[in-house]
Amino acid sequence: MQQLYCESCQRFLADRFVVGSCPTEGCYNDFARGDQCEKCGKLLNSTDLVDPKCKVCGVTPCVRDTDHLFLELPQLREKLEKYIDETSVAGSWSQNAIHITDSWLKEGLKPRCITRDLKWGVPVPHEKYKDKVFYVWFDAPIGYISITACYTPEWEKWWKNPENVELYQFMGKDNVPFHTVMFPSALLGTGENWTLMKTISVTEYLKYESGKFSKTRGIGVFGNDAKATNIPADVWRYYLLSNRPEASDAVFTWTDLQAKFNNELINNLGNFVNRVLSFIAKPEGAGYSSIIPDAPNADSHPLSQSLAETVGKLVEQYIDAMDKVKLKQGLKIAMAISSEGNAYLQESQFWKLYKQDAASCAIVMKTSAALVYLLACLLEPFMLSFSKDVCHQLLNYLHPGNVLCRSKILVLSFRSCNS
Numbered sequence: 001m002q003q004l005y006c007e008s009c010q011r012f013l014a015d016r017f018v019v020g021s022c023p024t025e026g027c028y029n030d031f032a033r034g035d036q037c038e039k040c041g042k043l044l045n046s047t048d049l050v051d052p053k054c055k056v057c058g059v060t061p062c063v064r065d066t067d068h069l070f071l072e073l074p075q076l077r078e079k080l081e082k083y084i085d086e087t088s089v090a091g092s093w094s095q096n097a098i099h100i101t102d103s104w105l106k107e108g109l110k111p112r113c114i115t116r117d118l119k120w121g122v123p124v125p126h127e128k129y130k131d132k133v134f135y136v137w138f139d140a141p142i143g144y145i146s147i148t149a150c151y152t153p154e155w156e157k158w159w160k161n162p163e164n165v166e167l168y169q170f171m172g173k174d175n176v177p178f179h180t181v182m183f184p185s186a187l188l189g190t191g192e193n194w195t196l197m198k199t200i201s202v203t204e205y206l207k208y209e210s211g212k213f214s215k216t217r218g219i220g221v222f223g224n225d226a227k228a229t230n231i232p233a234d235v236w237r238y239y240l241l242s243n244r245p246e247a248s249d250a251v252f253t254w255t256d257l258q259a260k261f262n263n264e265l266i267n268n269l270g271n272f273v274n275r276v277l278s279f280i281a282k283p284e285g286a287g288y289s290s291i292i293p294d295a296p297n298a299d300s301h302p303l304s305q306s307l308a309e310t311v312g313k314l315v316e317q318y319i320d321a322m323d324k325v326k327l328k329q330g331l332k333i334a335m336a337i338s339s340e341g342n343a344y345l346q347e348s349q350f351w352k353l354y355k356q357d358a359a360s361c362a363i364v365m366k367t368s369a370a371l372v373y374l375l376a377c378l379l380e381p382f383m384l385s386f387s388k389d390v391c392h393q394l395l396n397y398l399h400p401g402n403v404l405c406r407s408k409i410l411v412l413s414f415r416s417c418n419s
Helices: 073-090 095-107 136-151 173-188 223-228 233-242 254-281 302-323 327-348 350-356 358-378 384-393
Strands: 002-006 018-021 050-054 062-065 167-172 197-203 206-208 250-252
Touching (some): 073 095, 095 173, 095 197, 136 173, 167 173, 233 254, 233 327, 250 254, 254 327, 254 384, 302 327, 302 358, 327 350, 327 358, 350 358
Parallel strands (some): 167 197
Antiparallel strands (some): 018 050
8 A cells, every 4th residue: 555655754654744734625624633534523534634744753754555455345344334333323323423423334334444554553463564653553452452351351251252241332423434434443353252343422522612632732621720720520510521522513712601600519418408408417406416207208398299290291301312322311310300409499588497397308308418418329420529428428328317427518618720
């Protein structure tokens, strides 16, 4: 095959060291890499690029002949299409994953080069190709298996057990073909009983303010930047997951982060949890001395019955969303349950009931404490520290007579999110 060689650098160029115009009609991206165009998502060979340049020195590379190994995708088409047709439905693949994969199949599968003339990488275990290394996107998914093998000698219980193991994968849309076409084809080609991916959850791009995230240009907020803000991890997790670009591109803005912190985490979730637990924690005469009140007839209270019906339906929707890996929707539903809790407290006017109808107030507080515990469970995948704090205060066990932990009255101790 032919590959780009930089005579100035005296080496064959790795895909990331080649930049040029995407050859796809209507794409107009002048910064496509040697293996893929990030704009249109098309996988490329470096020789496909129009007016390619070496990213190191800027010189136009020449084309040289070299021998390489290929994954014969055309020979695996029938098996691959059967796998995709069945699994994309059974695994509820996200629509962008289905669209990208279908585009690949419609264009026609071609043999894909899986080796490179580079000094760094995983060496090819074949005498003829001993000076070559594997292409990173052929090697990296195999690394999922080898990492498991490093962890446990019983790795085959996970990777060769498709009847009992389900594989979920999460990624940005530009990595889809490597996981829905390349990796499954490599496994199918062995003829062995591998655990193939069942569910893939794919995101579109997250943009930053008015542009794109770019480490090289210093645009965006990254790991060290996030840490330096002293904004708690739960706030970051909540914002990024509530803004997860599942169906279309989303935009990160500091203003939106602040708004979600104030309006959703503090005014909704924090308000409900703290009103309930702080009221129960008040001394006798003003509250319940940190003891969850007993309320034998809680299920029959009109307000509790209405709340149970509403929350029950929302929990069903939450489970369905999470089963389909619709994380953004699952989080939204959990926060809707918190809103129902706030409405329940407000409608009950528990602060009046405490003096006027002790039995009804006990019902409201017991029901609300149960809802706080439910929220801790539902939000654990999203905000682990919050969930742990709540469960710690409830001593991981919700029962009438249970004494709340008094070590931290304010469950949501989020600091200000000033950018």
